[in-house]
Amino acid sequence: MLTSPHLLNLEETRIFVPWATGHNPLDDRLDCWLYHSDHSSHDHPANDGTNNEDPKLAEFILTPIQKDYWQDVWEITMKAAEIPGILARLTSLLGQEKINVILADTITCDDSRYHINRLVVDCLRYRSPIDGDFEERRTLDDASLDDLRRKLIVEFIKELHFLSRLSPSLNITRLPELWHLHHIRGRYREHRLGLCGGTVALPPKILSELPQGYAKSFGKSIHELVKPFGLVSIGGRLELMRLSIVYAGLGIVDFVVTLENHAGAIGRLASVLKEKYNLLGFRAWSSENEARSACWIVARSKAKRLLPGQQVLDKIEKLVNGHKELRSDRPAFDRSVSMLLGG
């Protein structure tokens, strides 16, 4: 699951990582790991070393959790009565099970009647007859920690908050994005980045090498590979940020279209665009007191020949404004917001 796609100018803006607050003295001490696939034939993550007709964009992963743990990292959430010592009891029980806490966020809530605990833990050394061991869990996509959850519920039965008769507020789930990444990608290159006020910058070496990598993949006639932008999205949880590096010169543009807010309008817009463009990022909100829907889109042209960004935008504007399927939705195209083209 990914949320909140947005664009960042990577030369001018540092990347705010979602696991920092930006206001806490702890922020500068947090870990931040940068990963990208290790393509052995070239140095550039943008170039997969094949003559693929649909070259891939370079994607980076930012996370506070080092790759060694990705295969067996879990999130424990618990809402329980605000009683002194409850966090100590929880972490101590986990310690007895050889479960290591990597991250902990806990806070008092509901007028200090309850306390919400969120822990991210590594279970590499945890084993149980029911939950299995690391070897088993790292292989099985449907692994669970039901045994651990049951034990913790019994331990905290007096204090737990219940959402309903059958739902105690104690859940343990895998961080699926990290587990999946480990399985779909083989090797990664790892860089440790320094945080400053909760933000990081990509190493200049990577930024300077990327255009060459893209040139190899996309051909030599690339225009406007001037400013690298990051198409950023945050994982379903805070511990994963994906960052695809895009340039306007790759036939990639961003724009806004507003439509009448009625059923099917967004579907029709996406359907009209999909014929000639890949939608790399899409966000839609209601606007103008819910009378209209505003859609922000990052699209990539499917044309074989790479076009300058302005030309791509001209074509999209013509398509959106002139398409009969969209007439009743009264689309309004706005290119002035285009970050990729300096809007």
Place this chain on the structure above:
Amino acid sequence: MYEPDEFLAKVNDKIKEIEADSRVDDIKLRKDYLELLKTRYTEEPSLKERLERPQVFVSYSEETGKEYMKAAKTALLQKKFKVKSGMELDGTARDVIKHIRSKMKPCCLFLGILTQDVKLSEERLYAPAAWVHIETGMALGLDLRVVLLYHESIADEWWKPIFDHKRQIKFTDKDFHVRLQYAVKELANEHAELLKELRGR
């Protein structure tokens, strides 16, 4: 925290604790939930549940079969089978049997690895570990589908009279990994057959 058998005792203790503690809110709700946990914990998994999340009980000798087990586990996990065994418990023989039964019950498949545990008087012939025999018998009693991997030096009388009608695969020191793949394939076939039978019901 505690062994499986201690779990029910722990739940019962907690129920008593809640009843005696006047500060606890929603006593009935919490007691009911603990009772539900107990019921779920002691419930036998249905055949459907056992087949949807297939588990293989692997029986092997602690003395001579550890390395074989390690390889079997890796091969089975690659096929998305969960792996269980009867190891990891100290105690009396009665406790061990109970422990093995509890580990075997959620399984639908069984892999027995018969290795050279006891030297026989005949030259170059061995008997396997007694526990592998006991566990195989238990597996048959619990209706698990059984596949055996036996070392070439295991004397016939230690497996043939009992297991000849079941699936058995001979291996040597050199070809274990190849024969293991056959065994895993056999287990996958057995699992597919069980699923087919279930759907045909």
